[in-house]
């Protein structure tokens with residue numbers, strides 16, 4: 001039996017007719033009546049599924065498709081905007097969403113791109129990639145302690161939450177007292193360890209139950225257990241699973257990592273979409289960076305198009321200029337954050353966060369630089 005790469009699942013209604021008229025001649029496709037999903041889907045072998053909206057059934061049908069056709073991308077089509085449904089489907093793993101007829105051209109382009117890419121993939125016989133949600137993971141790392149990982153990652157996450165409508169999760173993976181909750185002025189008895197018993201069937205609900213909320217921005221956070229012995233239960237496998245569930249539940253996941261490179265730090269670095277490397281503008285920081293870069297190479301942590309520098313404690317008395325850094329290190333500089341001993345110190349001593357309100361007028365230099373960075377990144 002001949003099988004097309006594209007499978008359309010949906011009732012033969014107006015939406016279907018629209019699509020068939022628009023690109024029926026351009027793409028070869030098979031069609032499956034959703035009523036026959038359970039008996040017929042297992043016989044299908046598409047590279048791409050187009051799921052048409054059917055009131056009240058979308059999430060269930062989508063889940064069934066994912067279960068039967070592991071790793072086959074699903075694009076969802078609706079005749080109206082439904083952001084809640086869109087978000088739920090993307091969290092569940094749908095890769096894209098189109099409103100028809102408004103975005104017929106966009107859909108057509110996306111299908112051609114995906115079909116072209118999927119052909120190349122099967123020809124090269126690439127191993128199937130894991131299913132993943134759409135949340136982006138930013139890991140803050142540095143080979144040097146005291147370079148601002150925790151201060152900047154907490155402020156970055158909090159600012160992201162203030163400056164967007166995104167769902168933001170901060171994870172402290174220091175696996176000993178990381179200090180993130182101090183900067184965020186949050187007290188919680190719960191920690192990552194509370195997820196350990198459910199790690200194999202962890203759902204978004206488990207995450208939300210354990211995560212604490214930063215009261216001002218409502219950003220959520222997961223902190224490390226304070227007890228170093230208990231932290232032994234947090235394994236490499238735990239971290240992989242945790243990050244993958246987080247991707248489905250949140251739009252942005254900000255991870256604070258310790259300097260210490262073990263399997264767990266390594267795993268988070270590999271899973272991250274972007275690594276923000278925090279450093280000062282001085283010679284020791286360059287030496288440590290070079291050393292870290294070699295270590296990343298040896299361990300297989302990819303850095304091209306992933307690693308960006310964050311220059312911290314920028315001030316007039318810096319030993320090296322930004323130009324010097326650019327001369328020695330061949331990675332883009334994502335942001336420059338000024339040194340503001342007083343502003344940071346006052347906030348810490350008062351048990352306050354650097355950001356307090358969504359549209360704050362009077363920001364300290366660190367908060368201001370972070371805001372500029374986050375806004376440019378959101379664009």
Ligand SMILES: Nc1ncnc2c1ncn2[C@@H]1O[C@H](COP(=O)(O)OP(=O)(O)O)[C@@H](O)[C@H]1O
Nearest residue numbers: 145146147148149150151313338339340341344
């Ligand atoms: N831009 C800055 N201005 C003033 N103080 C800073 C700045 N960045 C970091 N610090 C201070 O430096 C110390 C180390 O920062 P921290 O974020 O804990 O580093 P790390 O997590 O990399 O060990 C903290 O006391 C912090 O408040």
Ligand SMILES: [Mg+2]
Nearest residue numbers: 149150178179
């Ligand atoms: Mg730290």
